[in-house]
Amino acid sequence: MTRSGTSLPPTIDIETLGFDAGAHLLVKHALATLPEGASLRVTGQAPGWQAQLADWCRAQGHALAWADASQRLAHVTPGTAEAGRWRDAAHTGHADPRAAGAVLPEARAHWGLAARGARVEAGSPDIAFRLDRKDEVWAENAAELYAQAVSAQWDPEVALDWQVAFTHPPEVEAAIRQVMTYMVENENAALLVPARFLGQIHPHYRELQAALAIQVADEARHIEVFTRRIRLGGGEPALSTAGGQASLKSLLDEPDFSVAGFLLSVLGEGTFVNLLQFLAAHAPDPLTRQIAKLAARDEARHVALGMSHLLYRLQQEPAMRGRLAHAVEARHDSLAGTAGLNEEVFDALVLIGAGALTPAAVAAGFAKVQQLMREMADGRFTRLLRLGFERAEAERLSALHTRNFM
Ligand SMILES: [Fe+2]
Numbered sequence: 001m002t003r004s005g006t007s008l009p010p011t012i013d014i015e016t017l018g019f020d021a022g023a024h025l026l027v028k029h030a031l032a033t034l035p036e037g038a039s040l041r042v043t044g045q046a047p048g049w050q051a052q053l054a055d056w057c058r059a060q061g062h063a064l065a066w067a068d069a070s071q072r073l074a075h076v077t078p079g080t081a082e083a084g085r086w087r088d089a090a091h092t093g094h095a096d097p098r099a100a101g102a103v104l105p106e107a108r109a110h111w112g113l114a115a116r117g118a119r120v121e122a123g124s125p126d127i128a129f130r131l132d133r134k135d136e137v138w139a140e141n142a143a144e145l146y147a148q149a150v151s152a153q154w155d156p157e158v159a160l161d162w163q164v165a166f167t168h169p170p171e172v173e174a175a176i177r178q179v180m181t182y183m184v185e186n187e188n189a190a191l192l193v194p195a196r197f198l199g200q201i202h203p204h205y206r207e208l209q210a211a212l213a214i215q216v217a218d219e220a221r222h223i224e225v226f227t228r229r230i231r232l233g234g235g236e237p238a239l240s241t242a243g244g245q246a247s248l249k250s251l252l253d254e255p256d257f258s259v260a261g262f263l264l265s266v267l268g269e270g271t272f273v274n275l276l277q278f279l280a281a282h283a284p285d286p287l288t289r290q291i292a293k294l295a296a297r298d299e300a301r302h303v304a305l306g307m308s309h310l311l312y313r314l315q316q317e318p319a320m321r322g323r324l325a326h327a328v329e330a331r332h333d334s335l336a337g338t339a340g341l342n343e344e345v346f347d348a349l350v351l352i353g354a355g356a357l358t359p360a361a362v363a364a365g366f367a368k369v370q371q372l373m374r375e376m377a378d379g380r381f382t383r384l385l386r387l388g389f390e391r392a393e394a395e396r397l398s399a400l401h402t403r404n405f406m
């Protein structure tokens with residue numbers, strides 16, 4: 001920009017650059033540096049630049065006047081945002097979640113895929129997201145849990161030693177394959193439940209979106225390593241039961257995000273953490289113990305996200321507690337006709353705890369599995385208390401939880 005004289009407004013010469021080739025960039029940036037109330041003089045030589053400048057000014061809400069009838073010199077006075085194209089732009093919160101009013105109670109369909117905090121032009125298309133209210137999805141520590149998950153990602157190739165030599169008896173190896181087969185099936189549910197909701201959450205709630213996305217990635221990794229563990233040494237997956245699948249299907253069928261998170265994460269994955277800790281302590285080989293340890297760490301984050309969301313929702317809507325209790329009861333009733341935990345899985349856990357097929361070893365394994373069941377029930381009870389359930393109610397609901405664990 002040049003100044004022809006101290007009393008004259010700044011002048012920009014766009015030379016032979018047309019508005020079909022980017023001339024508006026020069027004009028736009030020159031306007032942005034003008035002092036309040038000033039105008040900009042624009043001159044150029046590209047064919048038809050005058051009409052292009054006039055069109056552009058109209059679209060942007062800037063006033064345009066010509067110095068004389070020859071139209072060799074234009075005076076452009078910037079319009080306010082209120083007068084221009086962005087006058088009806090939607091305010092969509094702030095990118096920084098800690099800023100006041102950053103995350104809004106309701107997200108609008110016409111904000112669509114815009115970055116939170118962007119100004120969205122009027123007339124942008126509506127994109128419908130079923131979960132578009134903060135109280136339905138939010139968790140106060142979603143951003144922290146996402147960051148933790150990013151730094152805690154592990155590469156199965158690096159974090160695990162697949163060259164391990166097995167020294168345990170073949171019947172214990174068969175028990176490991178049965179438990180891993182059961183766990184893959186549970187992980188499939190744990191991947192699909194958040195994945196289905198992920199596509200329904202308004203991107204305004206991006207911290208939640210990110211936390212669920214990495215949770216889905218965690219589950220994909222669990223499925224991979226459990227499957228790989230089954231196949232190590234030439235094995236194939238074992239048995240999948242109707243009762244187990246019925247229990248998991250009831251999770252897939254739950255349409256409410258909070259209820260699904262309660263059943264899956266607070267009760268199911270919480271129980272699963274105990275199961276993984278059992279395997280981390282009692283599996284016969286170091287590879288399986290390490291797999292269980294790493295997966296348990298991931299699951300603990302999934303439980304934390306579910307807890308955080310429910311604490312937030314229950315704070316807004318204490319009556320939700322009744323709906324959660326009802327969901328546990330309804331699920332229990334619908335599964336009453338099924339066998340619950342696969343007998344094969346129960347026996348496999350006993351055998352893993354036993355380590356050998358002798359009466360004394362099986363007695364010890366059986367006691368360890370009884371202890372596991374008590375720890376699972378205690379864990380559920382403790383989490384239910386933290387969600388504000390009365391002691392008796394927490395105990396009752398913990399006991400009604402599916403015998404399939406998840
Ligand atoms: Fe998992």
Ligand SMILES: [Fe+2]
Binds near residue numbers: 190219269298302
């Ligand atoms: Fe999980």
